Amino acid sequence: MTDTKWHPELTQSAGPKYLSLVRALRDGVRRGDLAPGMRLPTVRDLAWRLGVTPGTVARAYQIATQEGLLEAAVGRGTFVSTQSRRLGPTEPLYRQSMTDPDDDDGVVDLRSPQLPDVGQTAALSRAMTEAAQEIGQSWLEYPGLRRDRYCREAAVEWFAGCSLGPLVTPDDLVLTLGGQNGLNVAMQCCLRGDRPVVLCEELAYPGFRHAARLNRAEVVPVALDAEGMVPEALDAACRRFGGQMVCITPDAQNPTTARMGMERRRAIAEVARRHDLQIVEDDCYTAPVSGLDSLRAMAPERAWHVTSLSKTISAGMRFGIVVAPEGMGEAGRLTAQHSYFGLPRPVTDIATRLFTSGEAMRLRHAAQDEMGRRLQILLRSFGNLDLGWQPGLSFVWLRLPTGWRASTFTRMAEAEGVLLRSADEYVLQDGHAPNAVRIALAGGVSEERFQRALDRLRQLLDSPPADLPV
Numbered sequence: 001m002t003d004t005k006w007h008p009e010l011t012q013s014a015g016p017k018y019l020s021l022v023r024a025l026r027d028g029v030r031r032g033d034l035a036p037g038m039r040l041p042t043v044r045d046l047a048w049r050l051g052v053t054p055g056t057v058a059r060a061y062q063i064a065t066q067e068g069l070l071e072a073a074v075g076r077g078t079f080v081s082t083q084s085r086r087l088g089p090t091e092p093l094y095r096q097s098m099t100d101p102d103d104d105d106g107v108v109d110l111r112s113p114q115l116p117d118v119g120q121t122a123a124l125s126r127a128m129t130e131a132a133q134e135i136g137q138s139w140l141e142y143p144g145l146r147r148d149r150y151c152r153e154a155a156v157e158w159f160a161g162c163s164l165g166p167l168v169t170p171d172d173l174v175l176t177l178g179g180q181n182g183l184n185v186a187m188q189c190c191l192r193g194d195r196p197v198v199l200c201e202e203l204a205y206p207g208f209r210h211a212a213r214l215n216r217a218e219v220v221p222v223a224l225d226a227e228g229m230v231p232e233a234l235d236a237a238c239r240r241f242g243g244q245m246v247c248i249t250p251d252a253q254n255p256t257t258a259r260m261g262m263e264r265r266r267a268i269a270e271v272a273r274r275h276d277l278q279i280v281e282d283d284c285y286t287a288p289v290s291g292l293d294s295l296r297a298m299a300p301e302r303a304w305h306v307t308s309l310s311k312t313i314s315a316g317m318r319f320g321i322v323v324a325p326e327g328m329g330e331a332g333r334l335t336a337q338h339s340y341f342g343l344p345r346p347v348t349d350i351a352t353r354l355f356t357s358g359e360a361m362r363l364r365h366a367a368q369d370e371m372g373r374r375l376q377i378l379l380r381s382f383g384n385l386d387l388g389w390q391p392g393l394s395f396v397w398l399r400l401p402t403g404w405r406a407s408t409f410t411r412m413a414e415a416e417g418v419l420l421r422s423a424d425e426y427v428l429q430d431g432h433a434p435n436a437v438r439i440a441l442a443g444g445v446s447e448e449r450f451q452r453a454l455d456r457l458r459q460l461l462d463s464p465p466a467d468l469p470v
Contacts, residue, residue: 006034006041007049016407017052019424021060029069029080036082040070108453109419113311113394114444118366120314123359124350131349143342145333148175151348154355155321164305164323165297174332175343176320179284179308183211183247185322186304188335190245190278191215199237199246201229203426203434205254205282208247221428222246228258231267238275246272249282250295255426255438256397257388262292269298278325279303285311285393300326309351311394312364319343319351367443368392374441374450381454385461395440403464406435412465416456 008024010017028034040046043061047054061078064070071081138147152170159168176182187198198212202221212219220241223233229248237243248268250260260268272279281295281303296303308320324332336342354360371394378396379389388397400409406422413420421440424433439457442450 010050010052016056016411016422016424017050018056018059018063021050021052021057022063025060025064025069026067034080036080038080039076040078040080042077107417107419108442108445108449110440110442110453111419111421113371113440114442115311115313115315115367116370116443118363118370119359120363120367123354123357123363124314124317127350127353127357127359128346130353131346134349139345143345143348145337145342148342148348151175151343151352151355154352157355158307158321158360159323160361163291163293163297165294165300165303166326168323172323172326172329174322174324174329174336175348176308176322176336177340177343178310178315178318178320179282179306180207180211180320181318181340182304182306182308182320182322183207183280183282184214185332185335185339186278186280186306187211187215187217187245188339189324189328189331190304191217192244196245197241197243199234199241199243199277200428201248201253202428202432203253203256203423204247204428205249206426208280208282209428217245219428224253224256224258226258227264228253228256228260229268231264231271234268235271235274238271238277243275243277245278245280247280247282248295249285251283251292252285252390252393254282254285255395255421255423255436257390257393257395259390260292265293265295265298269295269303272299272302277302281305283307284320285395296323296325304328304332309360312367313354313360317347317351319347370443371441374443374447377447377451378439378441378454381451381458382461394443395438397436397438399434399436401461401464404435404461406433406437408465409460410437412460413457416460418453418456420457 006028008021008028010020010024025034041049043054043057047057050057061070061072065072065078068081071079073079149170152173152175155173155175156168156170174182174185176185191198194216196215196217197220198208198217199220199222200208201224203224209219220237220243222237223230228250234246250265252259271277279295279299279302283305284307294303294305296305302325304325305323306320309317322332333342372392375389375391375396379387382398385401386399400406406424410420410422421438422433423436426438427433442453
């Protein structure tokens with residue numbers, strides 16, 4: 001039966017209306033307002049009710065169907081999926097790339113960085129083969145609280161040259177199922193109460209808010225400037241809302257590419273101490289070593305440094321590392337054990353061989369070098385535009401020229417076969433989205449194909465539409 005009463009409120013949401021409608025569908029399913037099996041209004045009917053175009057509703061329905069929230073039945077209509085749940089996440093953290101490396105006419109996905117193969121597959125194959133020769137009794141047992149120490153000892157090498165404060169030891173490390181899992185472990189360790197408050201950059205990696213939601217936390221945005229989070233804004237937010245944790249990306253802010261200077265880092269650490277905030281320092285993009293002290297070096301008693309192998313070696317390995325605050329490593333590992341019993345033995349065996357052989361560091365630098373070449377290709381095409389970028393970083397931030405809106409540009413780029421992320425995908429609820437897009441570097445396609453995608457974007461940028469609404 002059609003739900004003639006469902007009428008989502010879209011006027012309070014920032015960004016394109018189709019994304020606002022997708023969010024309303026997710027929230028409706030989560031709350032139970034849209035029950036499994038319920039038939040939704042037709043595209044034209046809902047468009048008329050909301051005062052939007054049928055294309056807006058059709059696009060929102062398509063995205064929600066791809067996410068598994070909805071089911072489309074030819075001739076019958078669109079229904080809430082019977083597999084949807086009222087509790088838990090309804091939005092995927094990562095959407096599978098639509099780029100087929102073997103299909104030269106396919107879409108080029110520049111939403112998330114794609115790793116080039118600079119030897120990872122061969123190195124992983126060797127490590128797996130070697131690990132298989134040593135399978136023994138330990139593989140039949142649970143990983144245990146301390147049985148991954150051999151891997152933690154090897155993983156310390158990953159932080160060579162990084163300034164993380166007092167000497168990092170294996171006892172400081174918590175091994176996680178990727179960086180996102182690392183965020184969850186830190187929050188599970190630190191957040192208390194029914195509705196804890198997590199402070200976050202006003203433009204931020206969506207994984208921060210997803211992790212906060214899983215931990216029943218309220219997310220409060222904090223203003224940014226050219227160096228990242230503004231200390232005075234963080235202090236004001238703490239005074240107004242309280243807070244138990246602040247999430248920051250000081251070396252390679254995602255999506256703006258901003259990097260904090262030393263004075264700014266010291267000011268953030270001082271605010272965190274003043275309000276007794278725990279700090280989550282996200283270094284999952286593993287930008288080239290800057291020589292700057294990390295926030296953990298500034299505040300070793302309260303900073304959780306989170307990184308992973310996903311952006312430089314292999315996302316499929318799901319191997320992350322949390323450098324816990326001083327004296328908190330055991331608490332972090334206990335939290336990991338209670339959550340997922342620690343990493344699987346095959347993963348720790350493979351990762352250990354990558355670290356001890358030196359392959360991990362070699363592959364890390366080789367991948368960054370390759371991404372550096374892709375970055376130079378992009379800068380040659382867009383060098384005269386308002387870009388945020390860093391050497392070795394696998395994405396750039398493009399502030400659009402006059403005549404463009406981010407929502408319009410991403411939509412028209414998609415029509416040209418190039419997928420981008422608009423600023424509104426990073427803005428927190430009720431925040432302001434700047435007129436910008438993030439462009440990730442595609443290491444998984446040929447340089448020629450990457451260049452053709454950039455050429456399409458450049459042609460669009462040089463020909464803004466003349467009929468933008470006012």
